[in-house]
Structure formats: structure tokens, C-alpha cells
Amino acid sequence: MKKQELIHLHSLLAQVQHHYEHEADTTVEHDLYADLGVKPTSIHKSKTDHKEAVFALASGLTDAMAEETDEPQALTAD
Template sequence: MKKQELIHLHSLLAQVQHHYETEAETSVQHDEYAELGVKPTSIHKSKTDHKDAVFALADGLTSDMVAESDEPLTLTAD
């Protein structure tokens, strides 16, 4: 995968995170991702940096989604 493609994927994952946080009304904490200090707009960072950021962001998002799906479901009567 080319660096430009990784940056695009990184940007898409950041949008997924924003959408998920909006829909779930939560804030997702990604310690590993935050420690990397690589944002989708960090075009000066290396291809490897963006690859690491993509994996960290994807891992953080899926971990949070799995944790949320393990919570008991509450039903409300309409």
C-alpha cells in the first residue's frame, strides 16, 4: 500500500471514530494511538508511522465496540 493510500485510510478511520463517538454518545480513548502522535493530517510523517497509527486506531475502535456489545441490552417500552 502506498503512503498516500495509508493516509487516506487513516483519515477514513478517523471519520469512523468521530461517527461512532457521535452515535454511541461516548468518547473513545486510544492510548496507543495517542502516544504515536500521528494524525491523518500529519503528511510529513513516514509511511510506517501512518501504518502503525492505522493499526492502533482500528484496534482501539474495535476493542471499544466489542466492550460496548458485551454490555447488557436494555429495552424500553414505547
């Protein structure tokens, strides 16, 4: 995958995170991602840096979504 494609994927994952946090009214814990200091707009960072960021962000998102599905859902009367 080319660097430009990784940056695009990184941007898309950041948008997914923002949308998920808004819809689920939660915050995705992603300390590893934050520690990397690589944002989708950090075009000066290396391809490897963006690759690590993509994996860290994807991992944080999937962990948050897995926790949400593991929680018991309250039954509501319609």
C-alpha cells in the same frame, strides 16, 4: 499499500471514530494512538508511522465496539 493510500485510510478511520463517538455518546480510549502523535494530516510522517497509527486506531475502535456489544442492553417499551 502506498503512503497516500495509508493516509487516506487513516483519515477514513478518524472519521469513523468521530462518527462512532457521536452516535454512541462515548469516547474511544486510544492511548497507544495518541502516544504515536500521528494524525491523518501529518503527511510529513513516514509510511510506517501511518501504518502503526492505522492499526492502533482500528484496534481502539474495535475494542470500544466490542465493549459496547458485551454490555447488557436495557429493554425499553415502545
